[in-house]
Amino acid sequence: MSHRRIEARPAPDSVICRLDEIAADLGTYRLTWFEWDGPYRVVVIRRGDRVYAYRNQCPHALAHLDHPPGDFFSLDRRHLECSFHGARFRIADGHCIAGPCKGRGLARFPIRVEDGLILVAAVEPPAVAGPASRASRRKSRKEMS
Numbered sequence: 001m002s003h004r005r006i007e008a009r010p011a012p013d014s015v016i017c018r019l020d021e022i023a024a025d026l027g028t029y030r031l032t033w034f035e036w037d038g039p040y041r042v043v044v045i046r047r048g049d050r051v052y053a054y055r056n057q058c059p060h061a062l063a064h065l066d067h068p069p070g071d072f073f074s075l076d077r078r079h080l081e082c083s084f085h086g087a088r089f090r091i092a093d094g095h096c097i098a099g100p101c102k103g104r105g106l107a108r109f110p111i112r113v114e115d116g117l118i119l120v121a122a123v124e125p126p127a128v129a130g131p132a133s134r135a136s137r138r139k140s141r142k143e144m145s
């Protein structure tokens, strides 16, 4: 679990960190910078060869998910879990499957992995996951059972 504070939103193609800096078994790397309305927090998560990045901001009350810092996962480590009111999010797509913001999702932060480096893929504001499709809701129910 590493954390780095930077001056401003990183430019496209800038390096966030090396892939091997994040443990393969749900290791995380946090990045924070300040924008006009306050801190912008990103969490990068590695699961095996897959890497995911989300804005570290719960869609329920806009709190950061980890409290204490770096504590992102449910006890069974199957989901991201907001430490404030317990919303659970799928790691693979940030979709909320349980809790007060069920059906919404974490904002993705655009990244790509290249030559062992995790890079910023774009500067556009990340899209917020919309309402779940029927197939997605079915999958969520299955995951929760």
Ligand code: FES
Binding pocket: 058, 059, 060, 061, 062, 063, 082, 083, 084, 085, 086, 087, 099, 100, 101
């Ligand atoms: S702020 Fe995350 S569940 Fe309420």
